[in-house]
Every structure is written in C-alpha cells, then in structure tokens.
Amino acid sequence: MTAGTFLFDKVAFIGIGLIGSSLVRLIRREGLAREIAIATRSPATLAKAEVLGLGDSYTLDAAEAACDADLVMICTPLGAYEAVAKAIAPALKDGAIVSDVGSVKACALRDFASNLPAGVHLVPGHPIAGTEHSGPEAGFAELFNGHWCILTPEKNTDAVAVDKVAELWKRAGMKIEIMDAAHHDRVLAITSHLPHLIAYTIVGTATDLEEHLKKEVIEFSAGGFRDFTRIAASDPVMWRDIFLKNKDAVLDILGRFSEDLTALQRAIRRDEAQTLEGAFTRARAIRKGVIEAKQERIDGKAD
C-alpha cells in the first residue's frame, strides 16, 4: 500500500490494552496509517508496547501523542475518559476525529462533548469483541473479524468522519451498526453487562465457600461454572467503570433479573414443576434466535 492510500496519516492511541493493541496490529498489518503514536498512563504498559514494537512513538503524555493526529483512539477504561479528554483538548488539531472502544457510549459522548473543542469530530465506537485476557501482549489483529462494531455519533456529526471510522473497523472485518448511544447502553446492559455482573457474583460466591468445598468446585467446574469463571476473568478496572458508567441501565435490567430469579426460586421451594418447565422451555427459543443470527462462536475462542 502506498502512502497515498493511508486511511489516516497519524493515529494516536491513548491506552494500549487488549483492544487497543489488537487494533494497532490490524492497522499495521493493513497499512492503514502512516504513523502510530502510543500513549498510556502506566510506564510498565508503555514499556511492553515498545518491546512489542506496536507503534512509531511512545509517550506517557496523552497530549503529545494526540498532537497533529487525524484520529485519536481512546482505549482506556471509561473512568479515565474525562481526564484524557481534558489532557488532549489543547493538542488536538482542527478536524481531528476522536473515537473510542468503550462499552458504554452515552457517558463517552458526554465526557468528550463537554471537554473537547468544537472543531473536533466525535465518533464513539464499540467493537463487540474481546477475550478474558488483558494488556498489550494479549492483542491480535484477528480479534475483531466477523463481529459487530456499534458507532454512536450524534445526528449532526460530520458524515465523512463517521465513514472513516466505519471504514477502519470494516478493514478489521467488522460489521457496522449506527445506533443512538443511550439505546446502545440499554442493549449492552443485558447482552454483556448483566452477564458479567452475574458471572463475577457467582464466582465470588464460590470464593467464599469453605476451603474443601471450594477445591471441589474448581475440580468439577465442567457443568456450567467454568463458563462463568472465564467471563469473570475479564479486567476488573474496565468492568468497575462499565458498571458505574452504565448504572441506570444496569440497575434496571438487574431489577428485572432479580424479580425473575425470585419467581423461579419460589417455584422451586413450592415444587411448581410446570412453572419451571415452562420457563426453561421458553428460554430455548432465544437460543434458536442466537444460532440463526450466527452469533454462536464456532471456534471455541472467546470473543
């Protein structure tokens, strides 16, 4: 690919964990940018990124990386967005695109809109891909392939900027959906945030068991528990921020879930066989939908 066909001249990554480092690898593999600047708050993580040769430059100063960038891709936990936006605001060139990969979008838009200059295009994004591993060493360019990326720009956002971010994710093999940020947060609260909260909880419940029982729970985890431990191995800081930033939608869906769980608990206590069988039979229909939507993984890899 010649220089003239770069999708971006300079891309800055603020934060370089699993998602950021996977996207960097993809950009390099596909030759989508002339220059990649990497900034992260942690010297240890920055050193890892440098050893891996992920970027062209490395800095602990987000503003330095963002300077002159055509695209600033924020890949930090959500709790850092406000500070990052404030830090890079003075360095951004007019017409720069600011995007991100966070799992909650309304707060991303808010943090960006209230701290970044008017001439910057805000295109929040959420590639729905990941593994339970974290850190720059965990990334790989194929992570996104075949999955959905949801973009949540405001209605009046420059269409060219949105198209460029969409094109980047398409090159990563992703299917693109444009969605209202608040709606995204409601959908993800049930498909991702609640499942993670429940997985963390059940694994925590097991952690509190008597020692000999805990050992056996680990030994005989194949019956369902093991799937939960994988989900619960995801990055604690990232998930802390997701729950705090999507509080309303998570608490709403959690309330519904708790009511439903209490109803099943009551049915078990009262030996209501038909209630249980009916509820379990209904759940199968959704699985059918998931398989028809081709959302079932076929390679066993987490995503």
Place this chain on the structure above:
Amino acid sequence: MTAGTFLFDKVAFIGIGLIGSSLVRLIRREGLAREIAIATRSPATLAKAEVLGLGDSYTLDAAEAACDADLVMICTPLGAYEAVAKAIAPALKDGAIVSDVGSVKACALRDFASNLPAGVHLVPGHPIAGTEHSGPEAGFAELFNGHWCILTPEKNTDAVAVDKVAELWKRAGMKIEIMDAAHHDRVLAITSHLPHLIAYTIVGTATDLEEHLKKEVIEFSAGGFRDFTRIAASDPVMWRDIFLKNKDAVLDILGRFSEDLTALQRAIRRDEAQTLEGAFTRARAIRKGVIEAKQERIDGKAD
C-alpha cells in the same frame, strides 16, 4: 474382543437420551457387553433409537429390558426414578447392579433403596459431561472422554459392583471420584445447578423485553449473553427435575448468591468503585484455579 472379556453380559438402558445413547455407543464401540436392551417411555424416542441401531432389543416396558440384566443403567429424568424402580423391581435378578447418570444423587439413592430388592447392588453415578443438545440422535461415544464421573454408593455397597461401574466409565475415558451423595449434591449445586438456573433466568428476562430490543439482544449477543443462551438450551424436563430433587442445596446456594448480587447492586448504586474492583479482582483467582485444574475446555465443545 472375545465374549469372555465382556464387562457385562446384558446391560439394560432405561431412557436413551443424550447421555444414555452416548454410553450405548461407547459400550458397542469398546465391546463391553454381549447384549444391550433399550427401554424408554416414549414410542417416538424408542423408534429413533431403533433407527440408529443403538441396541439389540427395544421395548416400552422397563421390566422387560431389565429382566436378566447384569447392569441396569437408568438414564431418565430424575422425576421418573421412583416409577422406574417400582417397575423394574420384580424383574431384577439377584446380584444385578442398578446405576444411573442423574445430576442429583441423594434422591437417586433414596428412590432406589426404598423400591428395589435387597439383593441388588446400588451404584448411583454422575458422569459430568453433556452438551446443550438432547435426544438419542445427539449422543456420541467420545462425550465422556477426559471428564469426571462421580460415583456415590453407600459405604456398605459391594466393592466388586462399584469397581465394575467404575471400570465402565474408565473405558469411556473418565476420571472416577467416589463421594458421599449429599456432598455431591452440594458441590454440583454451585458448579452446575445454580449456573443453569441463572442462565435460564437471564435468557427469560431477555425474552420478556420489548420486541425491538429483544431482536438487538440476539444480534449483539457476543458480549457474554450468548454463553448463557447455550447453557439455557439444555433439556427443560431434565432441569426441572434437578431443581426439584436438589431443592435444599440449590436454595441454600441461591440464597448466598442473591445476597452477594444485592451487595454488588448496592455498590453500583452508591458508586463504590473500590468494592466493585475488589470483588472483580478476587473472582480472577478462581479462574486461575480452574485453568490449573485443567478443567478448561480447549476445543470449544460444550461438555
């Protein structure tokens, strides 16, 4: 293998779903029995088993299949155990072994002990293996390979009978653990029964969402929800019986889980970042144990 090395002369299967049909295939592949009799309550299932050529004889009468059998393997949902035991009791020969593959063991022992004659050896078993598919057509001989099988005979049970059942499962590639039935039920309540109840619940919660939201939940299920839909696709009747038969242990662990979930819900509502991060960090340690115990699947197949 010559006739002299059969592990059993005649084996009778009462019930022929995923587990039963997988074990039959294994017995035939390894030549572990001279004769296999298959009985099931459903004519449609029996016809499927016959088309698949799983056994040597097929009947809707459990007693007929159990007659003269050296091993009667009960593979029905737990709710049918009492009726099956009553039905086969008069047909069992002295010294016959009665075993099963059910997920709750104290009730199995109870149903067998109170309905079967004294000269019969009771060796309840639980191969911890499965997929979300059900029926005789879903079985395959390799299903059990590498997984645990827990046997829960009473202390005074004939050691030769226990050894023969253990040998059968070893030939299927399983690791054997002998355990007290009530203890088994407590361990499985957390590793398997609670995860299934939660998966059924969350998928049910999604089922009740407004139609447009439900469609998107299916479309974007890759973030964790999809794993729950797989677990929730398991056989509704089998699971109805598991919850009813392991009621005490399930309600106990469900109570602990609900308390823990409420604590996290409270932390989210009050923005207690440290509480969340601490809980999520602790959950990671259990995952490490699961991986070290080699309980992680590496092929992506459900088990």
